[in-house]
Amino acid sequence: MYKVIFKFEDGTGTEVFAALGENLLEVARKANVAIDAPCSGNAACGKCKVKLTGGELDSRQTRHITDEEYAQGWRLSCISRITADVEVLVPDIASAYRSRMKVADLDSAEELQIFEKTKADIADAGISFRNDLEVVPVLMEEPSLDNTMPDNERLVWAVEAACGVSEVKLQFSVLQKLAEVLRKSSFRVQCVVSRQGDRAEVLDVLPEDEKAQVCGLAVDIGTTTVSALIIDMTDGAILAKASSGNGQIRYGADVINRIIEQQKEGGRKKLQDAIISETLNPLIHAMCRSAGLRPQQIYRMCVAGNTTMNHLFAGVDADPVRMEPFIPTFFETDSICAQDLGIHIYPRARIIMAPNIGSYVGGDITAGTLASTIWNREEMSLFIDLGTNGELVFGNSEFMMSCACSAGPAFEGGDISCGMRATDGAIEACVIDSETMEPMFRIVGDEGQKPVGICGSGIIDIISELFRCGIISPKGKFIREGKRIRHDSYGMGSYVLAFKEDAASVKDIELTEVDIDNFIRAKGAIFSAIRVMLGSLDFDVSMIERVLVAGGIGSGINMRNAVNIGMFPDIELEKFTYIGNSSLSGAYMMLYSNEAEAKVADVAHNMTYLELSNEPGYMDEFVAACFLPHTDAALFPSLEMKFA
Amino acid sequence: MYKVIFKFEDGTGTEVFAALGENLLEVARKANVAIDAPCSGNAACGKCKVKLTGGELDSRQTRHITDEEYAQGWRLSCISRITADVEVLVPDIASAYRSRMKVADLDSAEELQIFEKTKADIADAGISFRNDLEVVPVLMEEPSLDNTMPDNERLVWAVEAACGVSEVKLQFSVLQKLAEVLRKSSFRVQCVVSRQGDRAEVLDVLPEDEKAQVCGLAVDIGTTTVSALIIDMTDGAILAKASSGNGQIRYGADVINRIIEQQKEGGRKKLQDAIISETLNPLIHAMCRSAGLRPQQIYRMCVAGNTTMNHLFAGVDADPVRMEPFIPTFFETDSICAQDLGIHIYPRARIIMAPNIGSYVGGDITAGTLASTIWNREEMSLFIDLGTNGELVFGNSEFMMSCACSAGPAFEGGDISCGMRATDGAIEACVIDSETMEPMFRIVGDEGQKPVGICGSGIIDIISELFRCGIISPKGKFIREGKRIRHDSYGMGSYVLAFKEDAASVKDIELTEVDIDNFIRAKGAIFSAIRVMLGSLDFDVSMIERVLVAGGIGSGINMRNAVNIGMFPDIELEKFTYIGNSSLSGAYMMLYSNEAEAKVADVAHNMTYLELSNEPGYMDEFVAACFLPHTDAALFPSLEMKFA
Numbered sequence A, B: 001m002y003k004v005i006f007k008f009e010d011g012t013g014t015e016v017f018a019a020l021g022e023n024l025l026e027v028a029r030k031a032n033v034a035i036d037a038p039c040s041g042n043a044a045c046g047k048c049k050v051k052l053t054g055g056e057l058d059s060r061q062t063r064h065i066t067d068e069e070y071a072q073g074w075r076l077s078c079i080s081r082i083t084a085d086v087e088v089l090v091p092d093i094a095s096a097y098r099s100r101m102k103v104a105d106l107d108s109a110e111e112l113q114i115f116e117k118t119k120a121d122i123a124d125a126g127i128s129f130r131n132d133l134e135v136v137p138v139l140m141e142e143p144s145l146d147n148t149m150p151d152n153e154r155l156v157w158a159v160e161a162a163c164g165v166s167e168v169k170l171q172f173s174v175l176q177k178l179a180e181v182l183r184k185s186s187f188r189v190q191c192v193v194s195r196q197g198d199r200a201e202v203l204d205v206l207p208e209d210e211k212a213q214v215c216g217l218a219v220d221i222g223t224t225t226v227s228a229l230i231i232d233m234t235d236g237a238i239l240a241k242a243s244s245g246n247g248q249i250r251y252g253a254d255v256i257n258r259i260i261e262q263q264k265e266g267g268r269k270k271l272q273d274a275i276i277s278e279t280l281n282p283l284i285h286a287m288c289r290s291a292g293l294r295p296q297q298i299y300r301m302c303v304a305g306n307t308t309m310n311h312l313f314a315g316v317d318a319d320p321v322r323m324e325p326f327i328p329t330f331f332e333t334d335s336i337c338a339q340d341l342g343i344h345i346y347p348r349a350r351i352i353m354a355p356n357i358g359s360y361v362g363g364d365i366t367a368g369t370l371a372s373t374i375w376n377r378e379e380m381s382l383f384i385d386l387g388t389n390g391e392l393v394f395g396n397s398e399f400m401m402s403c404a405c406s407a408g409p410a411f412e413g414g415d416i417s418c419g420m421r422a423t424d425g426a427i428e429a430c431v432i433d434s435e436t437m438e439p440m441f442r443i444v445g446d447e448g449q450k451p452v453g454i455c456g457s458g459i460i461d462i463i464s465e466l467f468r469c470g471i472i473s474p475k476g477k478f479i480r481e482g483k484r485i486r487h488d489s490y491g492m493g494s495y496v497l498a499f500k501e502d503a504a505s506v507k508d509i510e511l512t513e514v515d516i517d518n519f520i521r522a523k524g525a526i527f528s529a530i531r532v533m534l535g536s537l538d539f540d541v542s543m544i545e546r547v548l549v550a551g552g553i554g555s556g557i558n559m560r561n562a563v564n565i566g567m568f569p570d571i572e573l574e575k576f577t578y579i580g581n582s583s584l585s586g587a588y589m590m591l592y593s594n595e596a597e598a599k600v601a602d603v604a605h606n607m608t609y610l611e612l613s614n615e616p617g618y619m620d621e622f623v624a625a626c627f628l629p630h631t632d633a634a635l636f637p638s639l640e641m642k643f644a
Helices: A023-029 A068-071 A093-100 A108-125 A151-163 A174-182 A247-251 A255-264 A269-290 A307-314 A363-372 A454-468 A513-536 A559-564 A581-592 A593-605 A618-625 A637-643 B024-030 B069-071 B093-100 B108-126 B151-161 B172-184 B247-251 B255-263 B269-293 B307-314 B361-373 B456-468 B513-536 B560-563 B582-592 B594-605 B618-625 B637-643
Strands: A003-006 A013-018 A049-053 A075-078 A088-089 A134-138 A167-170 A187-198 A200-205 A216-222 A227-232 A238-245 A299-304 A352-355 A383-385 A389-395 A402-406 A428-432 A440-443 A485-487 A493-498 A509-512 A545-553 A576-578 A608-609 B002-008 B013-018 B051-053 B072-077 B086-090 B133-139 B167-170 B187-195 B199-207 B215-221 B225-232 B236-243 B298-305 B350-353 B383-386 B389-395 B400-406 B425-434 B439-443 B485-488 B493-499 B507-511 B546-550 B577-580 B605-607
Touching: A003 A049, A003 A513, A013 A023, A013 B605, A023 A088, A023 A513, A068 A167, A075 A440, A093 A187, A108 A363, A108 A581, A151 A167, A151 A174, A151 A200, A151 B485, A167 A174, A174 A187, A174 A200, A187 A513, A216 A269, A216 A307, A216 A363, A227 A269, A227 A581, A227 B389, A227 B425, A238 A247, A238 A269, A238 A454, A247 A255, A247 A363, A255 A269, A299 A307, A299 A363, A299 A581, A307 A485, A363 A389, A363 A402, A363 A545, A363 A581, A363 A593, A383 A513, A383 A581, A383 B350, A389 A513, A428 A454, A428 A493, A454 A493, A454 A513, A454 A559, A454 B493, A493 A513, A509 A513, A513 A618, A545 A581, A559 A576, A576 B013, A576 B298, A576 B350, A581 A593, A581 B298, A593 A608, B002 B024, B013 B024, B024 B086, B051 B247, B069 B072, B069 B086, B072 B513, B108 B361, B108 B582, B133 B151, B151 B172, B151 B187, B167 B172, B172 B187, B172 B199, B215 B269, B215 B307, B215 B361, B215 B582, B225 B269, B225 B582, B236 B247, B236 B269, B247 B255, B247 B507, B255 B269, B255 B307, B269 B307, B298 B582, B307 B361, B361 B383, B361 B389, B361 B400, B361 B546, B361 B582, B361 B594, B383 B425, B389 B513, B400 B513, B425 B456, B425 B493, B456 B493, B456 B513, B493 B513, B507 B513, B513 B618, B546 B582, B560 B577, B560 B637, B582 B594, B605 B618
Parallel strands: A003 A088, A167 A200, A216 A299, A299 A352, A383 A545, A402 A608, A545 A576, B002 B086, B167 B199, B215 B298, B298 B350, B383 B546, B400 B605, B546 B577
Antiparallel strands: A003 A013, A049 A075, A049 A088, A134 A187, A187 A200, A216 A227, A227 A238, A383 A389, A389 A402, A428 A440, A485 A493, A493 A509, B002 B013, B051 B072, B051 B086, B133 B187, B187 B199, B215 B225, B225 B236, B383 B389, B389 B400, B425 B439, B485 B493, B493 B507
16 A cells, blocks of 8 residues: 545645555545546546655656646646555645635626516516515414413414414424524514415514514526525525535536446435535525525525436436436425535525426526526527536427537536636637737726636637637638747647736636637537427528527627637527526526426426437537538528628 | 543543633533433532542542542542542443343333233224324336336326325435336335325335335433334334433433523533433434344334423423423424434434423323323223322323422432332342341342342332331331441441342442432322322322322332332222333324324323412422321321231
8 A cells, every 4th residue: 555645735635545556536536635627537638637746656648738747747647546655736626616706697787687687577477576485473472370372382373363374384493492582582573484375384483673584595506617696585686696616526527427426336425515515505604604694594495407416416316317218316306405405504495496307408497498588489589508518498488399418618618728717807708810810808807807717708709710810720720820829749739818927827828729629519519409409390590580598608708709600500690699697597586486486397397308319410410510610611601701 | 720531431531621610520511521410410419429530629528428438539520629630530321321221111021011901901992003104015117218207206106096195295315215226126116105195205215125114213201211112113013122311311310400401501402412312312223233123214203201301302492391481382293303303213204292281291191191091981090100200190081180290210210329220130129027127129130130229119118118117217217226227427327238249239239318318208299299189179089099100110019018108099909000111102102003193182182280389288298298108197097007
């Protein structure tokens, strides 16, 4: 056995023993050391770098490690084997997550405006914003030697009278605090009540003069990113918001890798801990701190996530999701409360899960479809959610069809060497001078903000511009030379957006051929899915009357450029609308409005699911779409004219 | 600050710091060191002895510590103050509890016979032994690409069909294991179901070929002793049984001291941990091990305990129980499931609590009243539960009145220097030769068993015999001299039952004047309560047609001697019956039979409660009864004849 020492950037560390030949990434995972490995240890993504600081390690150089880096000791842990005692420095991905937390969805004025517009659309569709939670003042006679009813019966009688219901149930937590609250308040209290028909359930009891705050938590659990809102359940006001990386990322960038991980011994618990203990609970605590709330004041939660995320969140085996005949444990469930999952809010908070409709079309899409309001319109609409899985819904008030394709995390800046979310410092838009090849870009954040990385909308612009300027070929290879174009020792080209002197980064901000390749595959997946789904219905892209684009790609998305690179079909640009994080806004609606919750169930029941992998020709379509803009240029008539 | 080292008999220890003058018992409690202190630190019981093994301690000698013991270093921790660094040895009360665990209620043939008789009486009263839990075979079609219903819907449909119900709810734990169980068993399973009318709730799902065991847990939570049974919910068979001391004992011997303790900072949690983590969970694990069961197979629990025990068990403030107007949080509650309290059984197991009817008449009595079947008889019956609180119920099928008195733990061998429960080695019966004053006794256990201590029934016999032989006065003071009669340096007399050479004990087995005094107060409390309650109804003891005696005093109880010492009224001995631990047998019935559960609620609603402390003359009656047999000899005519 050899000693393996993992050191962290904060100076702490952990020590374990490993056998000769053991894989370093596996050793780290067993020791609960978080190493970023979105490709799940296949030497594909290059993110699992560690720095050898002592001892020996058997690890070859790869294209992900420059000569300079290799000389400094950087190694990919997934291809490193233990041959002696060794000490490595592990870059802190947890702090990377934390640093992202300061920025949330709905943080910008644009996003808030989009959100308010969505809310208005839903209201216009006849959905009322009301729910079953309320605060009811309850006054009781004080007990005496002649009036000896125990506290719980006294409260039940008083709530029956106050609410005009015939059946009242007290939650356990009410029982636990009842004696103290009643006596402190001279039997004048207010109750947090869920009223349903002739029944009422008392969730909490507070002294009359204490501020009763009834909150709800809406969460979009994305494969890559988690976004959350705490709202006031009485008026729908947003009290706090936060986003964070999904802590499961170190077990794989996509759902398939995570399902494989959860299948291993103890894996289900590990994946559930990663999303709940490591991601959600810290988000909840941070939001509560910032808004001056107690987590116990969150009496309800609504989760929107894809089918795999929902299963991993609930600690339910997700393996059948990926194995034919692709039967998950649940589409809908009402069996779960917060304490079952160890979520640090009111223990018996009901957890609403936006329903899944298939293995690869989940609650993020049903909730997002609610937000898109395509179910309320006569026009033929296409709803596109650009997540790690790309999902599409096409239809109108008469019918809806959905499908999913695996796009990877590129739209959210994942799998891109300088990728990031659309937050402060992200290059969100770009124009390149075709002569000088010099870029001009717009950066998210205050004036003077230096670039940190590139978000999804920025990548679209850059690729579109590189292509327009003839800097890259339709295959995404560099075909011009210049100051900003570089080739490494493996021959891989890249375009430098900002040299490190001009950036808030320790290295140059560039887009490499690998990045471009990753992105082209992502956009190809989306475009081919659109083609195949419409084709299965004998529709043509020209029949699309509206396109609603959702996801973390950023509100800066340039629809023209998205068409230019062959990501979206070549139709009138006025038809495109960016609707923000529709999964989160849908979760918000379901949380805040009982009618919205029912509507999503209704939408889910009426949506058909198309399994793309069963469609003949999908693979051919995908390969044809992995080109700029497409191997069949005729599909992009407006481009032909432009570049003619 | 001084260093205080607590050493334990197993060689481990713990070290804390304390300030000059701090009380050693308090220091121990803060450090979570368990020191037996039934009198809650009032220097009354003498049980909190520790042995000074190093350093210094300011602590005087008391009557509880002999010269020899004091010289050896024994001190009462409750009157010891920190004046320097100190090291003490703490006797292991946890192991004392553990050693008791081998012996359970219903362990002897006599007790089992009594239990079976109780069961037969309940059946005769028309209560059917049926409950809503059952195991249902459920067969499903296997999913395919053409049959893509998710697992949970598939199961719900199949259970609806199998049970003929229209609403089926799955518990969360079912959802969590569903995918695996269905696939392992080719969709041929059995479900543990609770069926109520047109609704069914699925608690568990198992492969078709696995043995489905549906168990229940019945627990009597006594102030001093906890007894438990695991039963098969399908046929009522007892699968395991165990008893243990109530871990709360170190916070006080009676309910009042415990309520005071729970009132302190963190006290509620501490008292709840003492009963659940330290007492119940170990009992459950031990029983499951012995019976080859998994704790998760216990799908329901029924608890019978007094009102304070119920509140402390639920982690609910018990203070109002002891403060006028004596209003507890609950009499009945259906809000609690196992996971709320951290009980290691099926997490959502429903916890049935035998209802309380007043602050001092709790679920142990309503459950015990069910077992007594006095509610089904025309004869006027008196039900007496001899616990740490003594409780009485008087009545018949027309009416029932109850009251409670504080007897202390003497009936279970508590507060008695050589006291113990009626288990192996306990002197359970005794005759004393009036000439030689030599004792002859019967010992619980196999032939050749040497005496270990004295149980409640033994104490009754010894006091009765000492009195009959003129060895003690009506006040319980020694008035004859002899080889077996001793006086310590404080003048306190005692009678030696067995010298240590003849005993399985490190010291002589004796009964002291303090013990006799404690027992006389206990029996005086019972007798005066009987008199006052009957008096309040204008009844006379001669009108009692049956007396049912319950409690841990042991099946060896000699009713003649109990009358002789003035504990029970002087009526015909044939009227007395010992019915064992009626709280536990009542809990068993409530667990196993839905009708029995409903009957107890009915009994509770129809029972009036008499608060003895409000009755004029109760205190005088009590003082008059603290005599052998009583200050008013006319109340014991049969004794007058006998001793004449």
